[in-house]
Amino acid sequence: PPINIPENSNGPFPLKMVTIRSSEDKIKKIIYRITGPGANEDPVGLFTMDKDTGDLFVHRRLDREEQGHYTLLAHADVEDPMEIIINVIDMNDNKPIFEQTSYVAEVAESSPKGTTVIQVKATDADEPGNDNSILKYMILSQEPKLPSDSMFAINSFNGAIMVEGVGLDREKYPEYTLEIQAADTKGEGLTGKTKVTLNVTDSNDNPPVFTASTYQGSVDENAVGVQVVKMSVTDEDEPNTPAWNANFKIIRGDPDKLFSIETGSNKQEGIIKTAKRLDFETNRTHTLEVIVENDVPFTIPLTNSTATVVVTVNDVNEPPIFKEKEMTVQKREDLSVDSVIMNSEAEDPDFARENPVKYKIIDDPENWLKVDEDSGLVKVKSLMDRESPNVTDNKYTVLLGAYDNGRWKEREIVAGQTLGLRSFQASVVATSPAWGLLPQVLQLPQAPLPPSLSSFSWSFFLMFPSLGTAISTTTAFLCSLSTTTMSGLFAITILAVWIWKSHRIFALSFSTTFGGVSHFDLGDSSLYSAHIFLYIIPAT
Template sequence: DLLQRSKRRWVLSTIELAEEDKGPFPKMITQMFNDRKKEDNHMFNISGMGVTEKPFDVFSIKPFTGEVYVHSSIDREKYPWFHIKFDILNKDTNKPLDLTLSFDVDIIDINDNAPTFDHKVMRASVKENVPEGLLPVRLQARDMDQENTINSTFTISILSQEPKEPKLKIDQTPETTIGQLAFEGCFNYDEVKNYKVIVKVEDHGKPPLSSTAVINLKILDSNSHLPTFKEREYSGQVKEMEINKEILRLAVDDKDTPKTPGWRAKYFFIKGNEENNYKITTDPDTNEGILTVIKGKDFERTTMNILQIGVENEESLYLCKKGGGTALPPSPDTTNISLNIIDVNDAPVFEKKVADVYQKEEDKPGETLYEILEDPAHWVSIDAKTGVTKTVAKMDRESPYVNGSVYKIVVAAIDNGQPPATATSTILVHLRDINDNIPGLVSDSVVMCADTANKVVLHATDKDLDPFSGPFSFFLLGKDKALKETWKIDPATGQQVGLVALKSLPYGNYSVPLVIQDQQGVGGGGTVVSVVVCDCDGGTACRGKRPLSKAMGSAAIGLLFAALLLLLLMLLFLCQCAGKQFQHNPITLDDGNQTLIKYNEEGGGSACKTGPTTFLRNHTSSVTATDGVKLNSEPTYQITSQEERSYQTSGHMMMDSMGSQKQPQPQQQRDTLRSQGGQMGNMSTSGKYAHASNMHSDHLIAEHLDNKLYAMLDGNVDYPLYHPIEFSYEGQGSKCQSLDQLSLDLGDNLDFLNNLDPKFKTLGVLCGQDVPGRNKQL
């Protein structure tokens, strides 16, 4: 049989089985068969993984039908496939009828595993000044599902972060399981020191599965603050020629974390230590700068030394620019130190160790006379006999007689021989400079062309020599806040500096007070520079006044047309008024009502007595009020009877009555008050009126005669007239309520008067006493 060739073999194939199949079990997955059927005395048998090897009893086969069964669900992550051997045996002899074959069972993956991070909780630390981009925080995740399928492909992202700024993100390399934390913006240690970030990994399966992890991110402080000096100026003193002596300590403030490179100060000299006389070190505990003298200064050369010292940190300054990136750091903080050099008693020093003097022996003393030939400033004198030269005035190195700090004196020696011989000698006095001059401006008036620049250059000078001259230090004088908000000196040191206007200034003259100091800190009480702010029209000098414009503007043209139009309207109005017929109205001249009222009549009158009554005829007159434009006609009240009296005052005849009538009298002024039937008519005295009367001449004559007769009788009465004087109404009445309008709740019951207040009883007792000189009681 082994050598027998057959045309066909057993047909085997790979069997696919879904992972985590829910059954029911046992479940037939396939059937084995053979198309060569010589005999039916055979049976099927399987062995290998899942049958006779681990995991046991997962698969089985029915020996006579060849049906293969699975008995439980399978986890692909543990057993991704099974290799099973297949035999056909003689059921009687149990011997193989054919060669042993095999088949595979592949487990089809399902998305039953969520991707997970290698660490559920991660901790990391980053520096505050780390640049924007990737952070040194790596994230590793894994998925147990089948590789290179959507079930094992995942994405890492940030689920949440606290605080929200700066924005964190995950930078994941494509087709890898690794992600790295990144950020946009800047960290600020002063505001936030710790971040809590929750990251999520999610696969692409259906449905997607995910898991999370926590990152605790700690921010480490870096140099984000510049150190600043606590004092803007320091002063100290050091003895001349003293070395290795601590002079003073400089204190600084730094907001960074102490004992870190971003906090430790590093001091350096800016100017004043050109000869390396000093050194400055840092105290590691207090962060103070220790200034020490290492090479002595000579008082005869320098009496004061000005040091300018700056400070920075060991670590470079990092400033985050808004929106990300690094901003340009500001200049380091500086301070000035004024050191006074204290003079000590120096040992005398001969300029020459050996001096050669030539003298003839046996010469008599005092044979030579000395005389000064040249002393232009008259600073010295000489002893004619001994030749000792002394100063008689203070020498000034800045004098015009001094050339290059050297003053020349010529001395003559004259002997008493015959003829006398003369010799001359020149004394060159080298004047050592002292700081006896204050610096000043070359020009105290400058022009600022506001149309091209906001800065002018100031030049300073000092007659002294170095180190008592420049470079100079400039300061704004005083603490005026408005001055400091308007002007700024930049730079503030040098032979020349810039005066900058911090805001746009109106054209005009400005006075800016300054203080100018030399290297030794010596300066005057103040220098005022006059700044002329003007328009230079692109040049360097203020432009002159422009010629007056001769053009007429649009506004002027409009006013001209408006005036012409108004003139035409007035001409038209006059033409219309001229066409009406003139009507003559006889009027009675009157000077009008005035407002002068005589108030000084205070005497009392006598008993009332009715005067004669003058009967006038009834008539009606009209009053026409003229205000320059309109003529208004008002009817006057009819007067049926009048009581009149006259009095003479100031040479004018005045008529008073219950109603006074106006009469046409030149140069006289009258007030009018008319009444009829108890009614009063007030006529205003503020305007001028022209009265037109319609009364006939006979009426006027009769009334005039009656008034004259009454006036003649007035002087012959044997009693003084008493008549109340009524004045014109000049204002509002009292706002107080009349007593007649008040009412009492008690009505006519006066019993309340029996129980008065104690104060009223006391008043009653006082009023009840006898009045001296009378028998009556009040």
């Protein structure tokens, strides 16, 4: 059987281990010897055998960690050699050694109980699988011992360190130092130690909080992009991290998106500005509710901080506003002085100020018009002339201003001049036989045509909207003109001008006089208003 010898024996050496005897040594002289590693091979001389007695000796202390087994051959003269197996029995002569003399790890302050932070490992050089090499781990100490002295636990078999206590708080205890021990012989034997440093990292476990519950600001009406108020917050999380950076949002009081809010460069300020024009007359005060959040969500249940912002709108003296930005009126050029052109109306939006509105002519190239300062009534100041170089396309433009306390608002007045008079012969032929209208000859008053139109031929369509129940639709009549002078009067006034398929189209009103009665006789004594749509076609 194998020979077992404990390691680290203190001797005395040479130490007899066993005696090997041949069954022939009683009848004859036997010579004994050994061969193999530890005998005649390296390490030579570790084992010897007495040649006469067969006693096997070891000559020095054995170390199982250096070599745990030896195999020798015992020889007895000419007999076949016998195998000798020597087992070095393990003794607990090695203490556990950690793979690192110190460890550093991080643990998030929001980590729940049972979270593994780091695993430490120690080894023991003694024989694997027995008590001399089986280790148990434990935490010897924790610094600081707050908020409790058992903030961490360690798995005694594998060295995994876990969160055990509640209350990790980077802002109060940013670092912990643990002393860890590994012991063999079921934790009662030799020991080894190491240090573990745990850095507590920040989590978003603190909400940003406004420094005031209410903020006041003011801004002039109509100002856009102007700072109204700056709001400050504080946050106990680590500065300049997503858990510390603040974001602001208006959650109530701004349905029309009149305001904008942004985060200041230091990430702890909310800046409210006007996004649209504010109107003092519509709303003098705006009450906003603002909420603040971080870049990342909270890691524990927390309540968002809110603040109220009261914005006061300052009144600014605004200019009066005309009811119509531009107004076109149609008047004859031969209107007498003091004839009424129009009544201009402007209102002051600053109703709280009760400022009177005044009127003034700002630009009147020919000085033809005047305006009553208080009423806005525009009248003829001097006789008008359609042939004036300031009349373009039969239009003359005047700029009228309204003001209060020096604030101006301007508008244009476009005066349509009466078309000059000229002789024409007009033959009117009904296109609807049901009317029974006979051809009529109409005399147009004398007046020159504008020079720019002198090279065109003319065609007219007379449109007669029905005023009675007998005629329910509008009927068109073709009227061609010549320069032959006939009896009768036909007055034409330009009402409007359109562009249609590159042709200018004039809308005109007219009146006729036959036998001293001003109307257009269709044969049934009914009176109709009439317009002429003039198509200007280049002459061929």
